Amino acid sequence: MRMKIMRNLKLKKMSVLMLVVAILGSMMPLTFANKYFESDQVELVDPISGTSGSYYPVNIMFAGEDVITDVPAIVYEKNGSSRTIVPISFITEKLGAQISWKQETQEVTIVSAEKTIVMQIGNANATVNGKQTKLPDGIPPILLQYEGKTKTYVPVNFISSQLGLDVSWIAGTRTVAINRPVQTLTDINLDYMKQFPEIRMKVTGEVVATSFNISGADVGAQDKIIIDLQNTKFDLKDKSLLKDGIGTYRVTDGIFGIDKVEISSQSSNPPTTRVVVYLDQKKGHNIFFDEKTGEMVIQLVNTVNNVSVDKIYSTDTVVIDTSEDPIYNINVVGNQIMVDVINSYMKINAGQMQVVPVDQGKIASLGYSQLDTSKYTDSDFYTSEDKVSRVIIELNEKVTHDDIYVENDGTQILVFVSQNPLNNFDYVKLNNSRSTLDVRLLKAGNYDIAYNKETRVLRVEIPKALSDLSAFEYPVRDQLLEAIEMKVSGDQYQMDITLSPNTTYQQNTVDGKISFAFSNTAIQNSIYKDMLIVLDAGHGGHDSGATGTQAKEKDLALKATLLLENQLKSLGFKVYLTRSTDEYIGLYDRADIANDLNADLFVSIHINATTNSTASGVEVLYASDSMSGGKGLADLIQKQLVSTLGAKNRGIVKRPNLVVIRETKMPSVLCELGFISNPEEQDKMMTTAYLEKAAKAIVEGIKQFIK
Structure with missing residues (x-):
């Protein structure tokens, strides 16, 4: 059974005591109130003098990822010089250092594995491992208040450099990019003998990679995996792979759904090497650094990207989004439904166990994690080599297999709780302008079809003896249908299909089922269809x-x-x-x-x-x-x-x-x-x-x- 649906996602003067609170507050977790990026300038207040000033907000990227803080990093000017200063919480959250506060001297101490940095509010000198060092441009740590939140600000370039990190300034977007030391990519190959196909890239040292997928096939282009190797140059040893500055590795016969891999320089500030995997079919991926071989590895494996609850065909439904067509096992124990996605990595919460309350209908909560199979043996259901993402659906009452229905829809697993609303019923959206609807029959017989042009309702009346259907209401709201409603009335089923404007239908005579094809000619002939x-x-x-x-x-x-x-x-x-x-x-x-x-x-x-x-x-x-x-x-x-x-x-x-x-x-x-x-x-x-x-x-x- 297939089903293509469009889901509606449901959806957000300062006392000494206050000085201590400000320092401690700056050590608390980030709150992610990220709105200042959209402002040209932001206003911050000196909490001691009460004076305010306007500052340019600064984006922060660490290892290629945006850093979201509850107060903005800013460009701070003093005596004609300017530096980017950041809330000290950034140091603990992202740079992995520990901080402490000494109230008597108003000193903040930053401790990493190799450095101890002591800085004082208002003092343009710092000590690094006991040695006094002048801060760049004489800009010291300061206290600033943003929308009622007082934070300790420190110069990001000085701190990052002392901790052995590279700092780049992207002027066009006012972005500070902080990265590990620069490395170089020198070689690439495909290893298809592993448990999962792997694209292996030789690098001079460990690098950090960020990635995202582009589902280009959905809009007439090609699916791709985009990987950016942060602070990494590329200099391929095999120059035959290079043409016009782009390295191309072609995959023979498109095995494993891969067309080719391209490598190019995405940016020089900071240096970023982009790896694009062109796909012939949808693929998930996992990226890691192989310390033994000194290679960055793109492992082509399915991933679980999101788990949510939706109302589909009047039924509470758990939707598990994956990157590929999934393979899965279902197990029911007491009041729990366990869905194991085989050969996959759990991307949510980095695979760590997370339980989310739901309290919708029979669904009490959702839990998900990467299953730890490390101690499994060959006598267990899984082996230690298996990669399994587990989703646990906890219900308010015990269930059996008869109480649930599971459907695989492309890259989604749909777990319907309480009933089987899709029994003998298929609605498939082929594209924006075409779809089909089938009702399977148990035997041949007569049924009635009528269409009301004014209401755009196509009514189908089917004797109960001809099929086995369930009642439901579904607001389809795509470009072809507005809604489908299935009723049980006396000795027959009544299905009302409300067509969208400009949608026409054609009934196809097919043995064993009632079949309709829907098309929207206005969309097919639209002047916007290529935009x-x-x-x-x-x-x-x-x-x-x-x-x-x-x-x-x-x-x-x-x-x-x-x-x-x-x-x-x-x-x-x-x-x-x-x-x-x-x-x-x-x-x-x-x-x-x-x-x-x-x-x-x-x-x-x-x-x-x-x-x-x-x-x-x-x-x-x-x-x-x-x-x-x-x-x-x-x-x-x-x-x-x-x-x-x-x-x-x-x-x-x-x-x-x-x-x-x-x-x-x-x-x-x-x-x-x-x-x-x-x-x-x-x-x-x-x-x-x-x-x-x-x-x-x-x-x-x-x-x-x-x-």
């Missing part, structure tokens, strides 16, 4: 963005993005999402995705916030001054948002340093749909109706731009 728009839901995962009293920016942004996606697809646009679940995607990765797909437009969706709870309205940010580029797109979308939502016009705002709209090569904008810090606007944005209107406004702005 690709990348939509970017801001923040996500550990980065909540702005947080209101009732909602989080990341959740509202994702909901608005999904609504916008549906509206654009209904007009025939091809649409690609940088994220469709609650996950964090790197800022540069978001831009890289759009660039790699050669998208026509890039639209990022955000929600605004400020300490002033009366601030309201909409604004659109852009980086390019071209009216045929970002500025022109921003202007048209802003006008539509203001008129459609009746919102305050805050205008369009140039933000030339924002990564996602600066680094994209196509017209790009960032839309702020309202203020989550304003109770009235927060309430509006929590409604589907408001976000639908916002999406409609953005669509109209896009249509006007591409005329």
Whole structure:
């Protein structure tokens, strides 16, 4: 049985005592209130003097990943010199050092494996392993307050360098990139004799790699795995692999679903080597450094990327997202359903056990981890060599195998709890303009079909004797169907299929089933069918963005993005999402995705916030001054948002340093749909109706731009 569905994700003067609290507070875990990146300047206060100043916020990347802090890193100027200073919590969280505070002297001590650094508030000198050292440009540690939070700030370049790390400054996006010492990639080969196929890359020392997948096949391109080796140059020994500065390793006959591997220099500041694995079929991957051989290894293996609960066909359903078509085992013990994904790595929480309360219907909680098989023997169900991701669904009552139904839908495992809603029923979405629906029959017989043009409802009445079906309601809301409802009425089943506008149907006579083919000719003939728009839901995962009293920016942004996606697809646009679940995607990765797909437009969706709870309205940010580029797109979308939502016009705002709209090569904008810090606007944005209107406004702005 196959099923293709579009799920609606559900969705965010200072006393001595206060001085001590400030230092201790700066050692606490990060809170991820990452909203200052979208501002050109931020205001911080000296908590001792009470004076305030405006500073440029700075992005921080550590080993290729964005660092999200609850207060901004800033460019700090003194006596004509400037340096980037960061909250000291960054040191403990990311650089692996320990810190302590001595109140009597207002000294902070940073201890790593090889260095002990002592710094004093307001003192431009430090001691390193007992030796006095002058701080660069005479800029000392200071106390600063941001939105009521007082933190200790220290110069990041000095600390990082003392800890043996490389520091780079990316001026265009005001980004500090901190990395391990630079290495070089010298060779590449494919080892297909391992448990899983491996792409092995010889490097001069251990490096850190970041990666992401591009599901290009979803929009008519090619699937790829993108791996960036941080602070790494490449100098291949085999020069025959090089052409125009790109190293190409071709895989014979496309074995293991790999077409080829390309290596190139992605950046010189800091040096970054990009490895692109071109795929003929969807693949997951795991990356590690092999200390024995001195190689970075890309292991082609399935991964479990997300586990969530959704309502599908009126049934509580656990959705397990994987990278490949999964192989899995199901076991029911008491009130637990265990789903083991074979030959896979659990990517959530780095494979460590995590239990998430659910309390939805019969589902009490979800647990997931990488199963520890290290002590297993050949007499066990698994061996010590097996890689197994385990998902545990805990229910409120005992169950049997008859109480659940499991369906494999491409790269998803769907675990339906309580009933089998798909019994003898298949709905398959082939693409944006075509789908099929089949009802299997137990025997031949007569059934009735009627279509109401006014309501666009296709009704099918089937005698119970002909099939075995379950009652359900499902709001499909794709570009072909709006809803499917199955009722049991007397001695027959009544199925009502509500077609989307411009959808037509054709009944196909097939033995053993009732079959319908749906098509949307308006989409098939759309003037937009060759245009690709990348939509970017801001923040996500550990980065909540702005947080209101009732909602989080990341959740509202994702909901608005999904609504916008549906509206654009209904007009025939091809649409690609940088994220469709609650996950964090790197800022540069978001831009890289759009660039790699050669998208026509890039639209990022955000929600605004400020300490002033009366601030309201909409604004659109852009980086390019071209009216045929970002500025022109921003202007048209802003006008539509203001008129459609009746919102305050805050205008369009140039933000030339924002990564996602600066680094994209196509017209790009960032839309702020309202203020989550304003109770009235927060309430509006929590409604589907408001976000639908916002999406409609953005669509109209896009249509006007591409005329």
